[in-house]
Amino acid sequence: MPRIRGASIEEHHEMVWAALAEAMRELMLERDYESITMGHIAARAGLARNTLYNYAVDKSALVLALTGRASRPMVESVTAIAARSAEPAAERMRQIVAAVLAASTDQALQPMFRPGSAALVAEVPKGPGNPFTVVVAEVEGVVRDGVARGEFRDVGDVPLTVELLSGAMRAGAERIGRDPASYEATVRAAQDVILASLTP
CATH class of the missing domain: 1.10.357.10 (Tetracycline Repressor, domain 2)
Known part of the structure; x- marks a missing residue:
């Protein structure tokens, strides 16, 4: 079972979203958007790649979700x-x-x-x-x-x-x-x- 980062499930999800947003910010400073993969994002956010798919089915869906939050x-x-x-x-x-x-x-x-x-x-x-x-x-x-x-x-x-x-x-x-x-x-x-x- 994946490690929970926060004191509650809700806090855990917020912390993961924050990590994903920061990972995307860092990656966008380093490389072109098209070259960024779900693997890059998961690794930078400190997540297993299969865990990342609990948050979005693909990069486009993830970016849309992050954009909405940002x-x-x-x-x-x-x-x-x-x-x-x-x-x-x-x-x-x-x-x-x-x-x-x-x-x-x-x-x-x-x-x-x-x-x-x-x-x-x-x-x-x-x-x-x-x-x-x-x-x-x-x-x-x-x-x-x-x-x-x-x-x-x-x-x-x-x-x-x-x-x-x-x-x-x-x-x-x-x-x-x-x-x-x-x-x-x-x-x-x-x-x-x-x-x-x-x-x-």
Whole structure:
């Protein structure tokens, strides 16, 4: 029987997930995503390979689960920023852009932001459990609020506008992934591009 790491089964599972997330972060710093195997992840996390399959059937499923867990702080941050209705919509949008791009620097989230990750992103379940769905909904709310207050121009189709703006965010995240030193300049540029497209 495998050794239990925590004082309870729940604590044990949390500790294993934390070890898996750290293993993935370390491996992503050392090698390309495609070259990482379940064996690499299990060894780095200090697990038997067959134990790892209790947590995910394959690497894709494991990365999706880790991404969901790693994205919680980003989702909580974006939700909190969007809820600050006393602040101008433009300021909230600037902060949301910064929060999402900051999250893109987390190695546990890098597989979702890397170039060519469309297939992996498509595998993320649709609906409220999808971190990107939650973020998009919050951004749409800020855009609508800004339009209603006259801070933003009437963009017409808000979901389409936010979908197009998300392309700028993704490009920023990919740029940061390729060149971490460009982080601050990329955040400023993304904020400027997004706000320029919304401001009257």
